[in-house]
Amino acid sequence: MKALFRGLSIVVVFFGIWFLLSQIDYITFFKIDKAKSATEKGVGDMIWDQIKTTEDIIVNDSITKSLDKLLKPLCKENGIERDSLKVHIIQKDEVNAFALPDGHLVVYSGLIEASKNEQALIGVLGHEIDHIENNHVMKKLSKEVGFSVLMSITTGNNNGKLVREIMHTLSSSAYDRSLEKEADIASVEYMLKAKIDPAPFADFLYEMSFDNKLESALSWVNSHPESEERAKYILEYIKGKKASQKHLLTQTEWTGFKKAVKEYEN
Numbered sequence: 001m002k003a004l005f006r007g008l009s010i011v012v013v014f015f016g017i018w019f020l021l022s023q024i025d026y027i028t029f030f031k032i033d034k035a036k037s038a039t040e041k042g043v044g045d046m047i048w049d050q051i052k053t054t055e056d057i058i059v060n061d062s063i064t065k066s067l068d069k070l071l072k073p074l075c076k077e078n079g080i081e082r083d084s085l086k087v088h089i090i091q092k093d094e095v096n097a098f099a100l101p102d103g104h105l106v107v108y109s110g111l112i113e114a115s116k117n118e119q120a121l122i123g124v125l126g127h128e129i130d131h132i133e134n135n136h137v138m139k140k141l142s143k144e145v146g147f148s149v150l151m152s153i154t155t156g157n158n159n160g161k162l163v164r165e166i167m168h169t170l171s172s173s174a175y176d177r178s179l180e181k182e183a184d185i186a187s188v189e190y191m192l193k194a195k196i197d198p199a200p201f202a203d204f205l206y207e208m209s210f211d212n213k214l215e216s217a218l219s220w221v222n223s224h225p226e227s228e229e230r231a232k233y234i235l236e237y238i239k240g241k242k243a244s245q246k247h248l249l250t251q252t253e254w255t256g257f258k259k260a261v262k263e264y265e266n
Contacts, residue, residue: 040138043150043166044102050163051090051106058089058109058264066257067107070122070248077194080133091264095208097124098170099131101138112261115204118249119191123201126187133186136179137170144169177226184230188237195244198234206231 067087075082086104089112096108105128115121131137141150145166175183191198205227249257 039150040101043138043141044100044104046163047100047167047170048086048088048104050167051088056091056266058091058261060260060264063089063257063260063264066249066253066260067112069253070118071125073194073248074122074126074129074190074196078190080129085129085132089261091266097128099128099137100167100170101141103132105129105132109261109264113258114208115258117200118247118254119197119200120204122191122196122248123187123198123204126190126201127183129190130183130186131175131179134182136175136183140175140179141166141169181230181233184234185237188234192238192241192243195246196248197243197245198238199243202231202234202238205234 064087067089071085071087072082074080075085084103086102087107088104089107089109092108093110094108095110095114097111098106100106105125107125111124112121115124138150145162150166187201188198191201208227247254
């Protein structure tokens, strides 16, 4: 009986210790999460500070409100905190948009001007928002630059050249193909939940990849290869799904938005 009792005691103690250890949040305990969060914010702010000194930023209430009317329903219907996104519009002819660490979303005026309709623009924005929501940005930088290097530039060892290289990496090169497809499909899901037709997003990818006149300016399309293939799997994904013809801006508002962006002067 003593041996049996001793054996049961050992089992109880073992599972008791295992249970207690399983309750410990090791990430918080070792402050890893806090370090990652601080690094992400530091890298995001540093890159944005660099962009502000070299690019023309569009600061216009009318333009900002129009873009916000496209973003708010997308965020609201998908449980995304709109205030967590720091949206910036840059006056540049390139057809581009990209995400930075800590929720920065950079949109070039060239993308807005090249978008034939609001759905095409929303599709691109949704794609970049998914990169932010799923932390693809920091994963990419940690893989290509190294987390220790990222930490070093936020703790006093500020290297302007490195910051520019990081910015170039984010604005001109694609993520892993699996992450790109994930972001495409997530954007489509965002749109469907917000009752926005995603088909024009697929049309945008297909048409722009064959527009030779704009080839040198198509940074977003060129940095996301296989655009025709992407358009096809988006259309395949939405086949049979009910897509609303809802518009967030009237045609007059959409035309006025694009005109204001095109004619904007600092």
